[in-house]
Amino acid sequence: xxxxxxxxxxxxxxxxxxxxxxxxxxxxxxxxxxxxxxxxxxxxxxxxxxxxxxxxxxxxxxxxxxxxxxxxxxxxxxxxxxxxxxxxxxxxxxxxxxxxxxxxxxxxxxxxxxxxxxxxxxxxxxxxxxxxxxxxxxxxxxxxxxxxxxxxxxxxxxxxxxxxxxxxxxxxxxxxxxxxxxxxxxxxxxxxxxxxxxxxxxxxxxxxxxxxxxxxxxxxxxxxxxxxxxxxxxxxxxxxxxxxxxxxxxxxxxxxxxxxxxxxxxxxxxxxxxxxxxxxxxxxxxxxxxxxxxxxxxx
Amino acid sequence: xxxxxxxxxxxxxxxxxxxxxxxxxxxxxxxxxxxxxxxxxxxxxxxxxxxxxxxxxxxxxxxxxxxxxxxxxxxxxxxxxxxxxxxxxxxxxxxxxxxxxxxxxxxxxxxxxxxxxxxxxxxxxxxxxxxxxxxxxxxxxxxxxxxxxxxxxxxxxxxxxxxxxxxxxxxxxxxxxxxxxxxxxxxxxxxxxxxxxxxxxxxxxxxxxxxxxxxxxxxxxxxxxxxxxxxxxxxxxxxxxxxxxxxxxxxxxxxxxxxxxxxxxxxxxxxxxxxxxxxxxxxxxxxxxxxxxxxxxxx
DNA sequence: TGGCGGCCATGCAAGCACGGTATCGGTCCA
DNA sequence: TGGACCGATACCGTGCTTGCATGGCCGCCA
Numbered sequence: 001x002x003x004x005x006x007x008x009x010x011x012x013x014x015x016x017x018x019x020x021x022x023x024x025x026x027x028x029x030x031x032x033x034x035x036x037x038x039x040x041x042x043x044x045x046x047x048x049x050x051x052x053x054x055x056x057x058x059x060x061x062x063x064x065x066x067x068x069x070x071x072x073x074x075x076x077x078x079x080x081x082x083x084x085x086x087x088x089x090x091x092x093x094x095x096x097x098x099x100x101x102x103x104x105x106x107x108x109x110x111x112x113x114x115x116x117x118x119x120x121x122x123x124x125x126x127x128x129x130x131x132x133x134x135x136x137x138x139x140x141x142x143x144x145x146x147x148x149x150x151x152x153x154x155x156x157x158x159x160x161x162x163x164x165x166x167x168x169x170x171x172x173x174x175x176x177x178x179x180x181x182x183x184x185x186x187x188x189x190x191x192x193x194x195x196x197x198x199x200x201x202x203x204x205x206x207x208x209x210x211x212x213x214x215x216x217x218x219x220x221x222x223x224x225x226x227x228x229x230x231x232x233x234x235x236x237x238x239x240x241x242x243x244x245x246x247x248x249x250x251x252x253x254x255x256x257x258x259x260x261x262x263x264x265x266x267x268x269x270x271x272x273x274x275x276x277x278x279x280x281x282x283x284x285x286x287x288x289x290x291x292x293x294x295x296x297x298x299x
Numbered sequence: 300x301x302x303x304x305x306x307x308x309x310x311x312x313x314x315x316x317x318x319x320x321x322x323x324x325x326x327x328x329x330x331x332x333x334x335x336x337x338x339x340x341x342x343x344x345x346x347x348x349x350x351x352x353x354x355x356x357x358x359x360x361x362x363x364x365x366x367x368x369x370x371x372x373x374x375x376x377x378x379x380x381x382x383x384x385x386x387x388x389x390x391x392x393x394x395x396x397x398x399x400x401x402x403x404x405x406x407x408x409x410x411x412x413x414x415x416x417x418x419x420x421x422x423x424x425x426x427x428x429x430x431x432x433x434x435x436x437x438x439x440x441x442x443x444x445x446x447x448x449x450x451x452x453x454x455x456x457x458x459x460x461x462x463x464x465x466x467x468x469x470x471x472x473x474x475x476x477x478x479x480x481x482x483x484x485x486x487x488x489x490x491x492x493x494x495x496x497x498x499x500x501x502x503x504x505x506x507x508x509x510x511x512x513x514x515x516x517x518x519x520x521x522x523x524x525x526x527x528x529x530x531x532x533x534x535x536x537x538x539x540x541x542x543x544x545x546x547x548x549x550x551x552x553x554x555x556x557x558x559x560x561x562x563x564x565x566x567x568x569x570x571x572x573x574x575x576x577x578x579x580x581x582x583x584x585x586x587x588x589x590x591x592x593x594x595x596x597x598x
Numbered sequence: 599t600g601g602c603g604g605c606c607a608t609g610c611a612a613g614c615a616c617g618g619t620a621t622c623g624g625t626c627c628a
Numbered sequence: 629t630g631g632a633c634c635g636a637t638a639c640c641g642t643g644c645t646t647g648c649a650t651g652g653c654c655g656c657c658a
Binding site: 308334356 | 618619625626
């Protein structure tokens with residue numbers, strides 16, 4: 001016998017009796033009669049193998065152990081009290097977590113603005129950040145490992161998306177390069193040496209655009225160079241020029257200069273917020289709903 | 300409908316399913332069959348008005364809300380897990396609180412030593428301290444407002460007690476007094492002026508002893524002077540001498556000198572730890588038990 | 599000091615909630 | 629397309645818990 005464990009009825013009964021120090025009143029408070037209460041406390045005492053009350057004939061008094069148990073019981077009941085509300089808030093997206101991925105380049109362009117926008121549209125939601133290249137983001141989105149990605153096109157049809165940022169490309173040249181001098185916009189035809197290229201796997205979008213802009217013959221693909229810092233290091237070393245999103249100019253590298261491109265050669269690249277409509281995360285649902293109603297990012 | 304509230308069965312069932320992500324295995328873990336588990340989760344979802352699992356046909360998956368509720372459920376169950384043990388420890392006095400009172404004089408003599416002794420005999424028990432004159436301590440002991448008192452005799456028969464400290468009295472004289480000079484022990488017959496006396500209410504024990512030592516005729520009773528600092532202030536002001544427990548010499552007062560008394564006049568006063576055998580505080584019971592077995596305070 | 603009232607404990611019968619067995623319905627895979 | 633797996637449902641039995649009535653104990657008061 002004994003081994004029987006605690007029940008919430010017992011806890012509630014105990015707290016009521018401990019507060020009233022009177023079975024009758026406690027029972028009344030619980031909309032109960034007195035005998036069940038007596039049995040609840042007896043059951044508790046049998047289970048715990050501890051006397052919780054001193055029966056003095058005229059009312060009861062908490063024992064020291066009873067006082068300790070009272071604190072535990074109150075904490076349990078208080079926790080249980082808030083749990084449903086917290087759960088409901090998580091269910092409707094009022095609170096929650098948004099797992100957000102971004103590309104290394106995206107981080108420079110819009111990550112901060114995007115996060116403040118998310119903070120305004122879904123207050124109470126916290127963001128978890130991961131850096132991933134675009135293809136990995138699509139996979140993670142499909143596997144529900146992330147909720148939102150900041151990706152470059154093309155975007156698979158299964159996802160919903162929103163244009164977040166658009167910028168043109170600029171030319172990065174070594175300071176030793178003839179084009180390093182001057183401030184005017186330059187034309188791609190002025191570039192006589194090779195380019196540092198984007199990896200077609202890691203940065204398919206930029207690879208394709210750059211390849212189209214300058215032709216495959218002069219486009220030196222470096223497998224390593226899907227990371228912009230790496231590309232700038234190669235430019236700096238004099239291995240060639242590179243076409244870089246304008247926002248990356250914020251990253252100043254000694255030995256590298258940036259030049260605008262002629263309007264004729266300018267080509268804009270875009271960054272999109274992207275998510276799966278099937279994703280059950282309520283925080284995402286709430287954000288997506290908000291974005292559908294008002295796609296203006298400034299809001 | 301709905302209003303029904305949570306049960307621990309439901310919580311345990313939910314946690315099991317959330318961990319196994321499989322009703323059958325969860326049921327097995329709980330020594331249950333699968334249908335009751337289904338009903339428990341359904342009941343939870345109905346009560347919370349929230350979907351906790353996504354049923355995918357092939358197993359289940361936690362929703363975001365389910366994840367939040369899982370944390371709450373785990374915390375509740377963990378609390379409930381430790382409550383019985385904590386309660387039992389409080390019941391056998393392994394942990395708990397000892398409300399301890401002491402006289403102002405007692406604080407100088409033995410409070411620190413007594414506290415370290417208590418700490419050694421009943422580790423895990425914390426002490427709450429109050430300063431009270433002896434009569435107030437006896438009343439508080441009887442009302443179960445304190446657990447242990449450090450008092451002077453006489454001790455009412457209803458209490459259990461233990462001699463904690465014994466010391467003799469010394470003479471406090473103003474530095475302007477003839478007896479302030481010299482280092483030899485002095486005799487009470489050398490004292491030609493009045494004494495500052497103890498209040499018969501606040502310090503009955505010291506009052507009686509001093510009155511017996513020097514005779515009522517030269518014993519100026521000051522109602523205020525049950526507090527030793529007050530008495531020393533009066534001595535310093537030159538209103539008379541005073542008989543003071545030796546431990547108080549630790550309190551140096553400018554304008555007051557202490558002189559030993561002749562062996563013939565020396566009279567020791569005692570301090571006793573005192574408690575009520577009826578006090579149900581298990582921490583006290585444990586201490587009392589320890590003191591009965593081994594009354595040596597040094598232990 | 600004996601009766602009385604308040605309070606907690608107990609006996610008993612009824613209601614109900616919970617668990618088990620059997621079965622259904624949907625999804626995935628061969 | 630049939631079989632296997634998994635969760636949901638129907639139905640039944642049992643055991644716990646409740647409420648009513650009553651017992652036992654202590655303290656109060658006349």
